[in-house]
Amino acid sequence: MIDTELLRDPCARTATPVLSFDSARSLAVQHGTPLLVTSRSRLVRNYWEMKQAMPGVDLYYAAKANPAPVILEALAAEKAFVDVCSAGEMVAALAAGFTPDRMLHTHPCKTEDNFRQCYDAGLRWFVYDSESEAEKIASWSTDVNLTSEVNLLLRLAITAQSSKINLSAKFGAPVEDVASLLEAASRRRLNVRGFSFHVGSQCVSPEDYCIAIAKVREVWDLATRMGFVLSVLDIGGGFPAPYRDDVPSTDSFCGVIWRGLQEHFGRMNVRFLAEPGRGLCAESTTLVTKVIGKSKRWGMPWYFIDDGIYNSFSGIMFDHGDFPILFESSGDRPVAAGVIAGPTCDSGDVVCRDQEMPDLEVGELLMVPCMGAYAGASACPFNGLPVAKSVLIA
Numbered sequence: 090m091i092d093t094e095l096l097r098d099p100c101a102r103t104a105t106p107v108l109s110f111d112s113a114r115s116l117a118v119q120h121g122t123p124l125l126v127t128s129r130s131r132l133v134r135n136y137w138e139m140k141q142a143m144p145g146v147d148l149y150y151a152a153k154a155n156p157a158p159v160i161l162e163a164l165a166a167e168k169a170f171v172d173v174c175s176a177g178e179m180v181a182a183l184a185a186g187f188t189p190d191r192m193l194h195t196h197p198c199k200t201e202d203n204f205r206q207c208y209d210a211g212l213r214w215f216v217y218d219s220e221s222e223a224e225k226i227a228s229w230s231t232d233v234n235l236t237s238e239v240n241l242l243l244r245l246a247i248t249a250q251s252s253k254i255n256l257s258a259k260f261g262a263p264v265e266d267v268a269s270l271l272e273a274a275s276r277r278r279l280n281v282r283g284f285s286f287h288v289g290s291q292c293v294s295p296e297d298y299c300i301a302i303a304k305v306r307e308v309w310d311l312a313t314r315m316g317f318v319l320s321v322l323d324i325g326g327g328f329p330a331p332y333r334d335d336v337p338s339t340d341s342f343c344g345v346i347w348r349g350l351q352e353h354f355g356r357m358n359v360r361f362l363a364e365p366g367r368g369l370c371a372e373s374t375t376l377v378t379k380v381i382g383k384s385k386r387w388g389m390p391w392y393f394i395d396d397g398i399y400n401s402f403s404g405i406m407f408d409h410g411d412f413p414i415l416f417e418s419s420g421d422r423p424v425a426a427g428v429i430a431g432p433t434c435d436s437g438d439v440v441c442r443d444q445e446m447p448d449l450e451v452g453e454l455l456m457v458p459c460m461g462a463y464a465g466a467s468a469c470p471f472n473g474l475p476v477a478k479s480v481l482i483a
């Protein structure tokens with residue numbers, strides 16, 4: 090028999106749970122289900138793997154992906170930086186131990202409240218992508234000396250072909266507008282320090298970053314010719330996590346990006362930033378959910394579980410999630426096609442239609458790895474069903 094493990098790409102990252110079914114059972118007895126189990130060591134390992142693969146790049150964890158205190162606290166303790174988009178995320182980051190000088194506010198369309206609360210707390214790095222946003226920021230931050238302490242990054246719209254979620258459809262300026270947007274900021278005495286972009290979330294080809302970096306080098310040179318002195322290049326988020334499909338290892342993926350940075354900006358005095366969300370936190374968390382019922386519909390087995398698309402599986406709706414579902418001792422039980430559905434009364438609340446599964450028993454536990462990003466963060470208590478609890482393990 091061929092060992093399928095050997096056929097796997099040795100550089101690939103595969104979705105793996107952070108606990109065994111035995112541990113899941115004892116945690117389920119203690120805390121109930123559905124339960125999101127976060128491994129601090131897995132999170133910290135992911136952070137250091139990415140840092141080591143891109144030496145000199147400051148990692149601003151994108152709090153949007155998972156603002157849970159356990160995640161923010163663990164990253165603050167490692168001296169990470171943080172990317173926030175709202176006063177709420179800033180407050181959560183402050184509570185977790187991040188200081189305002191280690192924060193970047195990346196929302197390109199801020200309300201006055203959002204801006205002022207962050208500015209008043211001491212945050213000084215913001216993002217803009219339109220003349221209107223520059224106008225707003227100048228009116229809120231410029232004091233009697235007519236200068237602003239605000240540092241701005243101009244976000245560019247650069248989308249990669251390989252990304253699952255396009256984040257330039259809504260935000261980011263077209264590169265053709267760079268000159269006029271730089272002038273719009275400098276006319277208002279705002280300090281533009283550099284550029285940012287986001288290749289899109291769950292990007293699976295690191296070459297896409299290199300294409301974006303090369304494009305930024307062109308507008309960087311244009312800005313220099315216009316007299317701007319820039320110092321910061323922010324390559325955004327997008328770093329992938331393994332779901333049902335493997336992804337390249339952090340080392341190989343980030344290595345390509347790092348070489349791209351050296352190629353296009355290596356001999357310049359530039360500070361590099363990245364805003365990884367999913368790539369840091371997705372693998373840190375495994376969902377433990379319980380089978381609460383079963384039936385047969387037109388010959389097909391249906392299993393009902395206590396978590397669904399309104400809860401941790403909300404990533405299916407909002408994040409194109411394709412989560413692998415793990416069954417206990419699946420190697421020893423015959424498998425067949427089946428449907429797994431969530432606990433709400435919504436008939437659209439189905440989490441899996443195309444995986445083979447054993448004949449599941451009511452009461453048995455299932456595990457779903459890679460539930461740390463865009464899962465619990467977008468869950469809601471629809472139908473009076475509470476969102477999953479969270480626990481932290483070593």
Ligand SMILES: *Cc1c(COP(=O)(O)O)cnc(C)c1O
Pocket residue numbers: 151153154172195196256287289290291325326327328364365366367368462
């Ligand atoms: C969502 C977002 C991120 C994080 O993206 P990931 O794909 O999770 O790494 C980073 N920066 C900005 C501006 C974002 O909107």
